[in-house]
Amino acid sequence: MTRKYDLTLLEKIQEKQENINLQGAKILVKNIPDCDEKGAMDPRLYKDMKVQMNVMRFMPKNMMKMDTSEKSVKNMRKQFNAIKSVPIVTKDITIMHQTMKAGDGFDIPIRIYNSSSKRENAPILYFIHGGGFMAGSPDVVEELVKLIVEKTNILAVSVDYRLAPENPFPTGHTDCYTTLKWIYENADKLGGDKNNIFVAGDSAGGNLTQYCTTKDMEEGRNLVKGQLLLYPTLNMCDFEDEFYSWSIDKYEIAPKYKKGLEKMLTIMHSMVGGMSEVLGTKEINSKYLSPYVDVSPDYPSTFITVGEHDFLMIECLAYAAKLTNRGVDTETVLYRGLGHAYGDNVGVYPQSEDLAIEMGNFILKHSGK
Template structure:
């Protein structure tokens, strides 16, 4: 079990990082550890994606649009459930499998992660995986969760919520919120601190994370101490304001990578454009599916991270600016040379490990 990169590359990311102001928000920019080329892809990512980029050149544009036929969903699920991380966690971490009862009686699978040196009365990370609401699984992000646990000795819990389209909105959202309430009600038996529960999620899981925080605020329960949003889906309705207007002009792309990056942006645009159909609703312009439109004042401390070439970058940085303007304590991390889903690549890309470190530091900083 080891990294596929050197410790030197990990150290270089920290050495070369710096803070910039984007639309009024402080953003910690993580440069490539071994390249100064503006708009370049990370060389490790480019090597992994080169074959895929070549194949995409010959794909008809119709295949880049969301198709919710069982055959199409099956293919996409297989792709979104691929485990890409390289095992690198050395500390012994016990994984306990259990279930939590949903509002309709369904037993929601959960996993509890405890290191051999877990803190007493530990902070809790509640992690919600991504996958476009129809794919993904806790397996895909398990190495990320384990790495955070290894580095912080906190508790972690992940959820295997029900997926669309078989389980239309708001089933998956309500599953995730049911598990949050269960965690809060059972912190003592879990060995955790109910005052230090942090909810996190990537991509669609970021949307589900914000849903949990929003519902907690609406019900006045005060369960969520902080939230961590990894390249989250926040503005499905693409509502424009002073901070957000999507444009390819927002992306700096080196000529060598132009064709590949633009194809990837186009693919995600096609996928995101069909999320309402996947979710089984025409009402994507609500404050749960498009939390960007909600007044953010009063949100707990929020961590946001996104890649330079992610289709969701524009809305993520706009959300950071909006939260900052509203007085929400916000930590924003932008990774140069990366696109979407780098949390799935622990042990493969140094930025993935760096992100885990940043997440752990954020949780420890805001724990009482």
């Protein structure tokens, strides 16, 4: 299937990009390729979100709450598991499905992505999908993973970890970390470089990625060469410090979108604290679920990306600043006019393809390939 945009838009994104400094952090800003209005939504995103935003304009702020009832979880999974990307990868990418054992004997499904032109001793991308810890699947991000593999000729692995609320914390987190250790132990058999494993995840998957990095450091294994956090949830307890405090006034929103976007962002931000019920734990302020509260200067090189109109934008940029100020090598990409989960829109948004390029460049740069 062909892209739903002209490739000239991808070129425009790269031509119009600029660098800014935010609280000591260097931010690469990717402007909307075909719109110069400050605070505007990307026209492709606005087309998708227009109806939902109009509904939210008139919705009471207390109407949307975390609901872990069977019906609500089922509806959430139906929504989050929808495939929005279109297939644009043309290279032959083989996908091998298999399982590996969790500590409790559960068979964790994983997928291994191999290019027909894979590099010898290739770096390994280990991708962890998002979905609010209770939804999502490797299918949702598969085109993004395949596109990165196509553009870099590296090896990739994704995991279908157990979801909450049926499997409370730390089950899903432990599944992801167990898979990381399996990848390291089996890297040679897979044709990958065990010394160049890069862990990546989107949204809740970004939280799971940081968990893997933190546990790896605590156990002194040094398995993670770098981490890539895509609009990650990192501060579920809403911890404030010199880098972070949440306010709708920190968003630049053009008048046309202001009422709908402000309502949506405020509601979504208020729901983050409800993850305690979803995950079945009161440890929401621990460094494993809110890693923002306890940043180590020893983290590996870190890539962060977030959209200008994402409800997590403020904490993601604050995390980038905090990491930078702690001495962590950090690269941050901010996409103007986008919201959450744009990695799920490969072939639909030109920024999704640009993201794949940026991620691939980060991996190749830090693996020395």
